[in-house]
Amino acid sequence: MPDHTPGQASDQDNPFLDPEVASLTEEMIEESAEEALNLGSYSDEEIAALVFEGQDRPVPLPWLDTLEPQERELAVAMGMRSLTVRGLVEALPLDDVQGTIRQTSPAEVWALLGMRRHAPSTVVAERTTTLGTDWIVLYEQEQDRWLAEFITVQGFHEFVLAAAEDTALALMAWSGVDAQTPAPDFDVRLAVEEVQGQDPRLEPVGQALVAVTLSRMESSAPEEVSFSGLYSGPEGSYLSRREQDGLIRFRGEGFDGVEAFVRTLLRAS
Structure with a gap:
């Protein structure tokens, strides 16, 4: 693979436009139709060393963020x-006197970084349990594929490329959704202030063991972010969504209802 300097403006030196990188990305997209592809694991500090501020989407770095500057x-x-x-x-080395260097990487690294950087839409799932908080960041790809970046509370990032259907099922399992638990008989609409005030009517939702906040952002309109929630426990799963009238609706859902919701969340841009 030719040497590349990350972030250069010219097409000739842009590693994301390298034919080898483009070919490898296409190959991985095709292979992930049959089964999910594990694209490797990185630590917080490795991710911070690889990505570029202002060009790559910031993601949680839970261990690195605990450190002093x-x-x-x-x-x-x-x-x-x-x-x-x-x-x-x-x-x-580029210049021994000035000490400048050129950073190069294998094609698979640029392919992974390119899928992160150029995703037309991104979904962030933040999970809260008694063990702490962790995340999945999902990056939309071509042919109804999604790149999932699993981020643990310890600061490790694992990347998996899969079809939207497999990604939806993985997200549901990670969120604690149980296929055997029926939908709770629950349907409540509340104002934002009532939700923030922990309205007593939300007590069944509050008993969920896993609470996941979901947000979706389009790269074409990064200021417009849609939010929803998925809560799961022994009594079943609940979804929260903002209605057109501004109220937030909490509703009990079975496995099929949650799957339909998640598949809609992962719709193509």
């Missing part, structure tokens, strides 16, 4: 060292 800088430097040892980054 100087500690964070050192950790990111160690992340770059780790990437180098793993063969995922190579720093080639």
Whole structure:
């Protein structure tokens, strides 16, 4: 693969336009139609070393964000060292006097970063349980595929590329949705202030063991973000969505209803 400097403006030096990267991305998209593809795991500090502020979508970095600025800088430097040892980054000297370098990476790294950076829409799922908070960030791809970035509370990022149907089922399982539990008989509409005030009518929802906040953003209109919620526990699952009149509706849903909702959430742009 030719040497590339990340972030350069010219097409000739843009690694995301490299024919090898484009071919590999297309190949992975095709392969993921049959089964989900695991595209590797990275730590917080490795992700921070790979991505570029202002160009890549920011994601939670739960371990890195606990550090002081100087500690964070050192950790990111160690992340770059780790990437180098793993063969995922190579720093080639450009000017020995000025100490400048050119950062290069294998095609599979640029393919992964390209799928993150150029997704037309992004869905963020934030899960809260008694064990803490973790996330899945979903990036829309061609041919009804989604790249999932699973982020643990310890600060590890695992990437899986799969068809929308498989992605929806994985998201539901991660959210604690049980196919054997019937839909709760529950349908309540509340104002935002009532929800924020923990209205007593929401007590059944509050007993859920897993609470997931879902947001979707289109790259063409990043300021417009849609929000919803998915809550699951022994009594079943509940969905929350904002209605056209501004009220938030909480409704009990069975497995099929939740699946239909998640598939709509993962609709193509």
